Amino acid sequence: MVDATVVRTSQEYIDLEDRYGAHNYHPLDVVIEEADGVWVTDVEGRRYLDCLSAYSAVNQGHCHPRIRQALIDQSYKVTLTSRAFRSDQLGLFYKQVHDLTGYERVLPMNSGAEAVETALKAARKWGYEVKGVPDGQAEIIVCGGNFHGRTTTTISFSSEPAYRRHFGPFTPGFTLIPYGDAQALEAAITPNTVAFLVEPVQGEAGVVVPPPGYLRSVRQICTEHRILMLADEIQTGLGRTGRLFACDHEDVRPDVMIIGKALSGGFYPVSAVLSDDDVLGLFRPGDHGSTFGGNPLAAAVARAALAVLVEEDMIANAAAMGEYFQDQLAEINSPHIKEVRGRGLLIGVELKHEAGGARRFAEALRDRGILCKETHQHVLRFAPPLVITREEIDWALERIRPVLLME
Numbered sequence: 001m002v003d004a005t006v007v008r009t010s011q012e013y014i015d016l017e018d019r020y021g022a023h024n025y026h027p028l029d030v031v032i033e034e035a036d037g038v039w040v041t042d043v044e045g046r047r048y049l050d051c052l053s054a055y056s057a058v059n060q061g062h063c064h065p066r067i068r069q070a071l072i073d074q075s076y077k078v079t080l081t082s083r084a085f086r087s088d089q090l091g092l093f094y095k096q097v098h099d100l101t102g103y104e105r106v107l108p109m110n111s112g113a114e115a116v117e118t119a120l121k122a123a124r125k126w127g128y129e130v131k132g133v134p135d136g137q138a139e140i141i142v143c144g145g146n147f148h149g150r151t152t153t154t155i156s157f158s159s160e161p162a163y164r165r166h167f168g169p170f171t172p173g174f175t176l177i178p179y180g181d182a183q184a185l186e187a188a189i190t191p192n193t194v195a196f197l198v199e200p201v202q203g204e205a206g207v208v209v210p211p212p213g214y215l216r217s218v219r220q221i222c223t224e225h226r227i228l229m230l231a232d233e234i235q236t237g238l239g240r241t242g243r244l245f246a247c248d249h250e251d252v253r254p255d256v257m258i259i260g261k262a263l264s265g266g267f268y269p270v271s272a273v274l275s276d277d278d279v280l281g282l283f284r285p286g287d288h289g290s291t292f293g294g295n296p297l298a299a300a301v302a303r304a305a306l307a308v309l310v311e312e313d314m315i316a317n318a319a320a321m322g323e324y325f326q327d328q329l330a331e332i333n334s335p336h337i338k339e340v341r342g343r344g345l346l347i348g349v350e351l352k353h354e355a356g357g358a359r360r361f362a363e364a365l366r367d368r369g370i371l372c373k374e375t376h377q378h379v380l381r382f383a384p385p386l387v388i389t390r391e392e393i394d395w396a397l398e399r400i401r402p403v404l405l406m407e
């Protein structure tokens with residue numbers, strides 16, 4: 001038996017994880033025990049500035065007190081009703097999302113991948129019932145380098161061999177085109193195309209920002225050919241890029257918006273699909289569901305998470321701090337850096353291949369008190385919580401500079 005009251009070292013926790021867990025991750029060896037705002041503390045009491053934000057799930061900062069209070073308060077009332085009954089929280093959550101985003105309807109789920117699956121089902125349904133595509137023939141166009149989750153369908157159209165290897169057979173009905181190429185989208189459309197699924201900035205691919213005007217062209221092509229534009233803003237949405245949605249940078253309104261991650265400020269898995277009545281209005285009782293989707297605890301947490309994001313002006317802070325951070329990173333004159341890019345506080349530093357991979361830089365940063373993660377081998381992603389201050393960015397830069405200048 002493992003005695004949980006015994007004080008352990010980081011190494012002991014690492015050994016427990018490695019001994020008893022599946023090895024489907026390669027984490028940096030830092031064992032976090034507590035967190036507050038942009039800071040996390042490990043079991044030995046060392047403090048680190050979090051520059052990953054749990055892949056942008058803690059945009060509001062770790063353990064935000066208002067979201068925590070909402071979680072605690074709701075946990076004393078009711079946590080789960082299932083959708084067999086109603087709760088006093090769900091409608092209020094829907095209304096708040098509607099008021100914030102303008103979308104007419106909301107379909108709540110839990111993980112991001114589930115929300116993507118839901119959006120794909122909605123798009124197919126729309127294709128058959130509204131556009132008139134023959135049943136079973138719907139095609140959905142997706143982009144190379146995409147990341148939409150780890151379910152069997154979402155990996156079916158991944159271009160990353162490691163995500164797919166030995167997980168087939170795969171879901172048919174998807175066409176891959178290059179990211180950032182609007183002409184490729186137009187060329188790939190057939191009479192059976194029902195939707196185009198796209199990330200406005202590709203996070204997992206290494207913070208890939210498409211050329212200016214791309215999203216606007218995509219919007220236009222989708223409208224002209226009568227296909228739905230589905231935006232996966234699970235990582236880029238809710239303030240990360242300095243606007244509510246990354247699509248807002250080009251004043252583009254997708255037909256279907258997919259959100260997750262920061263929708264709960266990191267307290268709880270909450271995701272949602274948003275659209276107008278023409279798409280989500282097609283669902284009928286029994287078509288789709290989830291036991292935990294839209295539960296009162298999730299709804300209460302998400303309501304607080306959205307309120308905090310807006311009322312504490314985190315989106316404007318992300319815009320200002322993102323610009324500052326990115327400018328300062330771009331000024332580092334390191335022979336290892338190929339490119340610094342990003343939007344708002346979603347920043348990628350791409351290293352030259354001769355630098356030997358981003359992992360060793362992430363490890364060196366950890367040793368100096370900064371947590372970030374390599375993405376796709378050669379990119380360091382900097383995506384701190386949106387509450388970060390200029391002083392904290394300066395503190396980080398003092399440590400990032402020497403690491404990027406090391407041999």
Ligand SMILES: *Cc1c(COP(=O)(O)O)cnc(C)c1O
Binds near residue numbers: 235261
């Ligand atoms: C994280 C992410 C997902 C998957 O979300 P999960 O909650 O891990 O299932 C999907 N799309 C994008 C763009 C993401 O960043």
